[in-house]
């Protein structure tokens with residue numbers, strides 16, 4: 001079974017700084033587990049990997065099969081927590097060129113996303129692309145009123161109704177939303193769509209393991225049982241109140257020490273393209289949870305080695321307000337051995353017989369050394385392998401660390417009042 005390790009030996013913090021903050025992490029643990037901290041009506045994610053609705057879970061798997069049997073394409077409509085988690089898992093665990101593979105080589109329909117911006121070009125071109133294909137929609141919105149997915153759904157629903165008729169679309173539209181409230185719930189009930197519930201006590205950014213993430217992930221042919229089993233193991237392991245034995249708590253602690261020492265930015269770094277979108281999910285998780293009351297680390301991302309050739313200079317020599325958290329995959333199923341070349345005109349024969357993972361790993365080690373020389377603290381989160389179980393555990397690791405980290409920071413990690421500001425202005429300008 002896959003494991004997650006957290007290494008902060010290069011985080012540039014002193015043992016007493018760790019000890020000084022430990023009590024606060026212990027207190028945060030109590031607040032979260034006793035359910036008496038701020039935002040305590042949104043901690044349904046905490047024991048969700050064990051306490052989920054089994055009947056609904058089976059319905060999700062059955063729906064995924066139905067989508068695979070009658071659709072070439074599944075369009076997942078949602079924004080923020082209503083799409084980031086699903087895309088993270090699908091990107092991490094599917095073939096890099098999944099959508100381009102021939103049908104017999106795919107484990108499910110092609111998966112496209114919509115409703116995560118307001119681009120007319122994007123939606124027009126998506127409509128053009130799916131014209132001759134059989135399509136299902138999974139529209140996801142907890143509030144059921146978010147503008148971006150609502151517009152995309154209206155347009156795509158109409159396109160499907162034109163193609164399959166009003167009755168025909170009913171077996172092609174899956175709605176994931178609140179059990180009672182919001183326009184999407186009303187619409188789903190009125191139209192008789194198959195629907196799934198986003199638990200009222202789970203906020204969008206903590207919802208990847210609920211039907212929000214599970215239906216698109218299962219439709220992509222990913223083993224959701226293994227994903228949930230990994231999360232359940234994480235739930236046990238990261239429920240340990242002993243900070244010295246709990247890597248998720250250590251991560252929460254270390255990033256708070258670094259924040260208090262003047263670091264303003266945390267970059268989540270990967271060396272593996274299929275793991276790049278994890279940073280997007282993580283950015284919402286930590287950004288929306290901690291960026292409030294004038295506080296919080298600014299979460300950003302670095303996709304290496306790509307970004308070493310663009311942002312590397314800034315990290316090495318720019319202002320010292322940044323630390324890095326590298327997510328490292330220890331073992332890969334697929335690799336390439338670099339062969340010897342008789343002429344060696346490219347000068348690469350020193351790598352003959354070496355794998356690309358070996359080269360990549362040395363890029364990571366060399367970068368770590370260079371950034372430490374440049375005074376950039378580095379934390380490393382290692383996942384033993386890239387599979388559903390280990391990823392489920394990693395997602396839970398981050399959610400748990402985020403709840404604890406927010407409490408240590410002194411904010412409510414489960415609300416997001418600030419995101420309403422742009423909406424109010426936009427609605428005023430649009431005359432809503």
Ligand SMILES: O=P(O)(O)OC[C@H]1O[C@](O)(CO)[C@@H](O)[C@@H]1O
Nearest residue numbers: 080081082141142143146204419
């Ligand atoms: O699922 P909903 O309600 O459409 O919200 C989508 C996203 O928008 C936000 O509410 C921010 O506006 C996020 O917290 C959430 O993940």
